[in-house]
Amino acid sequence: MKFIQLFLVLCAFNSLIASNLPYELANKVYDAEIKTVTLESDYSSSTIPIISINGGNLRLNFDDLLNEERRFYYKIIHCDKNWNVSGMRDIDFINGFNDELMRNYEYSTNTRIKFIHYWLDLPNENTTFKISGNYVLLIYEENADTPILTRRFIVNENLTGVQISQIYPADVQNIRYKQEFTVNINLNKLKPRNPVDEVSIVMLKNANWDESVNAKPSFFSGNNLRFSKLQTLEFWGLSEYREFDTRSIFRVGRGVEKVHRRADGTDIILQKDTTRTNQVHLFIFDNNGQFYIDNADITKNYSSLNILDQISNNNDPLQLASLRTSIQNSESEDERHSRSDYTEVNFLLDAPILLQENQNIYILGAMNNWQPEEEYLMKYDTRRDMYMAQVLLKQGYYNYYYGIVTDGEKIDYQALEGSWNETENEYLTLAYYKGVGDLYDRVIGFDVFNTNKTSIKY
Incomplete structure (x- = not known):
């Protein structure tokens, strides 16, 4: 009883923090x-930054358009499985020091818009990880009261075997529009006393934490746990992501209508978008909502721009992953971050849709963490009779959706993007374990699943 009381007090304390x-x-x-x-890891099979407790590397990249040297510091925060502060002391989860100065930065080179590029590698000589779990990387300027950015990442123990399988959706009315899954976990040598209470999973779609589902085991036998409660691990399939390619400002890339170069910058006019709710599903290459930075004009490697056409005609997931990696590795790390310029990207949406007073249309993707930020608000232009937005973005390849946001929070993608069971999506499942007496949620394994990988099971 005392242990339970202490546990409840700690939970309340962490929530207050x-x-x-x-x-x-x-x-x-x-x-x-x-x-x-x-924030990227060297584990190429996942778009979520994951490293092993026994090895692996993370790299944080960002630009400061203020273009004046600033002193940025980093802090590591250990969290529970629900992304609350775990209450662990720094000494319990890292070797070395917290609140360290970022020392790596470089001024942009030959860009119309000037910036300073910063990067940080983890682990490093000052900071290594002792335990697994959910972590948040905080970058701040003077102290934690002046935050610059936060980023989630995972440290994994890799103790169990996690396997995702796709099944036909139990929601018969939406069987053509949803995707549903079961998960099996082989605990190997792990011996939980009460698996239903001590082991849990979270499944998220396309590295978007706002599209995630938590679940507990519905069946266990020996070392095997099964998460198969119907209509639990289900998601709207939506559509393949929209795309545009600005890796070159001297050639018109995919999704681009026009390029206007000025002495002080570059305007990119994208091809006009329309709603996709009444269209049939069409498989095209996408990067599952992600973006990456590249500048084909540096190396004159314009042939790499054709890789996208190869992928568009290829449904094999292993070859898709290989081709995606080919694009991202087409240029050295330092060059693509410090020599890729910023451009004003103009979005055009012809959507005859009636919005309520509390509704707005936003551009959403990994580039803005799928959050409805003011910069990505589509505004209605009465003269052109369409929605428009202009966003400052670095040269690269981008994926995005349009979403209708109600009251600034609830996002409806289907109204503009449609939804299909056949859509290619990437799903990540993380397995957590917190045994009796444990002070934190351990990450004991994970699996990445692409919906084009295997046939659907009953």
């Missing part, structure tokens, strides 16, 4: 001058 923080334990930018934030 989280509510009083000057930042969120989520992927977010707090400084308007900070652009193009990425």
Whole structure:
């Protein structure tokens, strides 16, 4: 009883801490001058930054358009499985120091819009990880009360075997529009006393934490757990992401209508978009909502722009992953971040849809963490009779959706994008374990599943 009381007190305390923080334990930018934030791991099979407790590397990249040297510091925060502060002391989860100065930065080269590019590698000589779990990387300027950005990442123990399988949706009315899954976990040598209470999973779609589902085991036998409660691990399939390619400002890339170069910048006019709710499903290459930075004009490697056409005609998931990697590795790391320029990207949407007073249309994707930010608001142009937005974005390849946002929070993608069971999506499942007496949620395994990988099961 005392243990339960202590546990409840700790939970309440951690919730109180989280509510009083000057930042969120989520992927977010707090400084308007900070652009193009990425946190990537060297595990290429997942778009979520995941490293092993026994090895692996993370790299954070971002630009400061203020273009003046600033002193940025980083802090590591350990969280529970629900992304609340775990209450663990720094000494319990990292070797080395917290609140360290970022020392790596470089001024942009030959760009019309000037910026300073910063990067941070983890782990490093000052900071390594002791335990698994959910983590948040905080970048701040003077102290934690002046946050610059926060980014989530995962440290994994890889103790169990996790396997995702796709099944036909139990929601018969929406069987053509949804995607549903079951998950099996082989615990191997892990021996939980009560698997139903001690082991849980979270499944998320296309690295978007706002499209995630938590679940507990519905069946266990020996070392095997099964998560198969119907209509639990289900998602709207939606459509393939819209795309545009601005890796070259001297050639018109995919999704681009016109390029206007000026002495002080570049305007990119995208091809006009329309609603996709009444169209049939069409498989085209996308990067599952992600973006990456590249500048084909540096290396004159214009042939790499044709890789997208190869992928558009290829449904094999392994070859898709290989071709995606080919694009991302087409240029050296340092060059693509410091020599890729910023452009004003103009979005055009012809959508004869009647919005309520509390509704707006936003551009959403990994480039803005799928959050309805003011910069990505589509405004109605009465003269052109369409919705428009202009967004400052770095050269690269981008995926995006349009979403109708109600009251600034609830996002409806289907109204403009449609939904199909056949859509190619990537799903990640993380397995968590917290045994009796454990002080934190351990990440004991994960699996990445592409819906084009295998046939659907009953």
